[in-house]
Amino acid sequence: MICNRRHILTVSGLSLGSFLLGSSLTFGGTEAELSLLIRTIIGEHYPKATEHKAVVDQFIQDLLGQNIDSLEPGNFLRQQAGKLDKSDLERYILVQFMTSPGFIAVQDK
Amino acid sequence: MWMFEGARLPQHETKRSERQGRLAMFREKFQFDQTVVKNVPISATVPEEAKAGPGWSLKIVATAYKLRRNWEKLLAESGYTFEKQLEEKSIPEIADMLLKKDLLGILGYSDPDLGLALSHKRPKSFTEYYQLFKHFNVPEGAEKILDDTEFADYFVAGLNPLMIRRLDEIPSKLGFDQNFFQAHPAFAKDDLNTVLTDGRLFIVDYEILTALLPGEHPEQKKYIYAPIVVLGLPNGSGNLEVLGIQTGQDQAQYPMVTPRSGPWDWLVAKTLVKTADINYHEVASHLVLTHLVLDPIVVSTYRQLSDAHPLHQLLVPHFEGTLPINALAVRRLINKDGKVEQLLTAEIESAYRVIEIVRNSFHFRNSFLTDDLQRRGVGVESLLKNYPYRDDALLVWGAIETWVSDYVHSFYASDADVAEDTELAQWTAEIIAPESGRIGGFAPNDRISSRQILIETLTMIIFTASAQHAAVNFPQGRAAAVPYQSLAGYAPAPTKLGLSEADAIEFLPPLDRAIKQTHTLTLLGDTYYTQLGGYALGTFKDARLAAPLWKFQEQLRKIENVIDRRNRSRRTSYSYLKPSRIPQSINI
Numbered sequence: 001m002i003c004n005r006r007h008i009l010t011v012s013g014l015s016l017g018s019f020l021l022g023s024s025l026t027f028g029g030t031e032a033e034l035s036l037l038i039r040t041i042i043g044e045h046y047p048k049a050t051e052h053k054a055v056v057d058q059f060i061q062d063l064l065g066q067n068i069d070s071l072e073p074g075n076f077l078r079q080q081a082g083k084l085d086k087s088d089l090e091r092y093i094l095v096q097f098m099t100s101p102g103f104i105a106v107q108d109k
Numbered sequence: 110m111w112m113f114e115g116a117r118l119p120q121h122e123t124k125r126s127e128r129q130g131r132l133a134m135f136r137e138k139f140q141f142d143q144t145v146v147k148n149v150p151i152s153a154t155v156p157e158e159a160k161a162g163p164g165w166s167l168k169i170v171a172t173a174y175k176l177r178r179n180w181e182k183l184l185a186e187s188g189y190t191f192e193k194q195l196e197e198k199s200i201p202e203i204a205d206m207l208l209k210k211d212l213l214g215i216l217g218y219s220d221p222d223l224g225l226a227l228s229h230k231r232p233k234s235f236t237e238y239y240q241l242f243k244h245f246n247v248p249e250g251a252e253k254i255l256d257d258t259e260f261a262d263y264f265v266a267g268l269n270p271l272m273i274r275r276l277d278e279i280p281s282k283l284g285f286d287q288n289f290f291q292a293h294p295a296f297a298k299d300d301l302n303t304v305l306t307d308g309r310l311f312i313v314d315y316e317i318l319t320a321l322l323p324g325e326h327p328e329q330k331k332y333i334y335a336p337i338v339v340l341g342l343p344n345g346s347g348n349l350e351v352l353g354i355q356t357g358q359d360q361a362q363y364p365m366v367t368p369r370s371g372p373w374d375w376l377v378a379k380t381l382v383k384t385a386d387i388n389y390h391e392v393a394s395h396l397v398l399t400h401l402v403l404d405p406i407v408v409s410t411y412r413q414l415s416d417a418h419p420l421h422q423l424l425v426p427h428f429e430g431t432l433p434i435n436a437l438a439v440r441r442l443i444n445k446d447g448k449v450e451q452l453l454t455a456e457i458e459s460a461y462r463v464i465e466i467v468r469n470s471f472h473f474r475n476s477f478l479t480d481d482l483q484r485r486g487v488g489v490e491s492l493l494k495n496y497p498y499r500d501d502a503l504l505v506w507g508a509i510e511t512w513v514s515d516y517v518h519s520f521y522a523s524d525a526d527v528a529e530d531t532e533l534a535q536w537t538a539e540i541i542a543p544e545s546g547r548i549g550g551f552a553p554n555d556r557i558s559s560r561q562i563l564i565e566t567l568t569m570i571i572f573t574a575s576a577q578h579a580a581v582n583f584p585q586g587r588a589a590a591v592p593y594q595s596l597a598g599y600a601p602a603p604t605k606l607g608l609s610e611a612d613a614i615e616f617l618p619p620l621d622r623a624i625k626q627t628h629t630l631t632l633l634g635d636t637y638y639t640q641l642g643g644y645a646l647g648t649f650k651d652a653r654l655a656a657p658l659w660k661f662q663e664q665l666r667k668i669e670n671v672i673d674r675r676n677r678s679r680r681t682s683y684s685y686l687k688p689s690r691i692p693q694s695i696n697i
Binding site: 045046069071072087090091092094095098099103104107 | 162163164167168170171174175178200201203204207208
């Protein structure tokens with residue numbers, strides 16, 4: 001599970017949490033925060049992420065710079081990052097990362 | 110990816126017993142199986158050496174993700190309901206499938222069979238079929254169902270540009286005469302006999318499809334179509350015009366429909382043709398004549414050509430992913446009640462019989478590109494000047510032939526070297542033999558006896574694995590749009606004219622099959638892996654090959670530019686044989 005400020009709100013106040021769970025606020029954080037979120041998702045599900053830091057760095061840079069053949073429309077990333085339920089975001093990040101040229105190159109070695 | 114040591118012919122081998130030992134090991138691993146479809150050999154297993162690099166499955170995963178998202182949006186936005194629910198998986202489960210490259214699991218999750226539609230069983234309009242594209246766009250050109258120019262060019266630049274042939278006389282089964290002919294404005298002052306004599310009349314005849322028996326959707330019947338299309342070149346033009354479509358083989362029963370018939374009659378006639386064409390295409394042009402012809406050649410290459418053999422090293426990059434995708438096709442496509450039977454018209458047993466007939470009547474050398482064009486009367490010397498598939502394919506064939514020729518001459522100093530190559534002789538014999546490869550006409554007198562014959566053989570193999578498969582595979586993306594090209598017909602071929610829009614929609618599939626068509630053909634048409642001429646670093650150790658390989662790659666770059674230039678003046682752009690869009694191998 002990804003923990004961020006909104007996640008803390010859900011556990012600290014049920015009614016607010018229930019409201020926020022279904023909300024679709026666009027992620028209002030900085031690019032660095034978004035980058036950290038993506039890195040956390042990859043790290044959580046791809047144990048070797050720490051061994052391939054350069055690959056992960058390049059992927060995040062390409063993704064945020066929209067320098068990638070994206071599987072989702074341009075606004076998807078920030079929209080999903082703004083949601084409390086981040087499962088769609090996690091799935092997208094994992095598939096996009098694991099089909100990226102850098103990840104494939106690592107697999108080829 | 111494969112890394113080879115220096116290549117040498119068996120007659121120059123110093124470690125013969127070691128070489129023989131490795132070959133024996135490969136013969137154990139690679140075996141033929143002729144039981145899936147009778148008398149159609151495929152590899153019994155997918156040994157480790159024949160598996161594709163990790164990038165292959167990940168390319169498929171990327172397209173599969175789009176299908177999953179499309180399913181989710183369809184169910185959320187359209188209110189469609191099916192017998193089964195879309196199965197959810199947790200993120201750790203998805204991550205696990207991805208890390209294990211569990212392709213069957215990923216495809217089952219991304220594009221599951223939800224059974225029959227419980228609501229909205231049949232789309233009510235053409236628009237509703239186009240609205241099945243939620244997460245990706247309607248393919249470019251797929252909306253042109255009313256455009257007769259696009260329809261005429263389909264036979265020279267479409268999904269299956271391999272059937273059109275020059276007509277020298279009007280067959281008795283065809284109800285086409287001077288009146289029909291002159292009714293077309295472009296031929297108003299022309300004479301049918303003159304056009305025939307000139308070589309300006311062409312036909313596409315789907316008679317072979319009468320051998321199929323129709324399958325069934327659980328809730329409605331399907332129908333086999335075997336129409337005949339007549340096309341002509343106006344005087345002084347190299348561009349085809351469609352003159353008429355007879356909706357079946359017997360002119361007494363089936364009417365000749367023309368562009369001047371009722372609008373829905375004409376649209377239905379074109380729909381029948383597209384459906385017939387894709388049924389021939391999927392079974393013959395695509396499955397049999399690329400995937401299933403190559404499969405036993407892959408098996409024999411591993412079994413009979415040592416991994417130290419120069420031809421093994423040349424060919425294996427052109428076989429990457431072929432056995433895995435064929436195995437996947439056998440499990441998910443051509444099995445009983447698999448996607449082929451669900452989506453195409455025929456019931457699977459009759460499709461198997463047609464597969465067996467087409468595969469066993471295939472003649473390797475008669476299928477060389479120029480021979481095939483010549484036999485159909487549509488070679489470059491014909492009056493059919495606008496034939497994008499032919500013109501681009503000839504360029505690519507030429508580039509492959511030059512590269513192969515340079516390669517062969519690097520290892521075979523003379524024809525005697527070819528004749529003395531015992532592994533080549535065994536490879537040839539096994540590919541031909543009925544109990545193994547069953548490929549007819551593979552070599553003159555069943556022997557590859559000269560460098561020239563070897564070059565022709567290798568060129569045909571590499572062309573089929575790369576360009577020919579690209580030409581018949583990637584246009585499937587456009588056929589993902591059901592109104593553009595339906596995989597099966599759901600109303601009988603009309604015997605009377607006067608059809609309405611509602612009648613026309615009855616020919617198209619029910620919702621469950623329509624979604625399945627959209628997803629399956631998007632997967633096949635959108636997944637590109639590797640590029641012709643892009644051999645992995647270290648594939649060839651011999652320094653003599655560096656210059657020829659560079660020349661080949663440079664030639665492919667020039668062809669890319671030529672095709673771009675041609676497309677600027679062509680009536681219908683054709684990009685499927687641009688070298689940048691041709692994979693090295695059959696891998697999807």
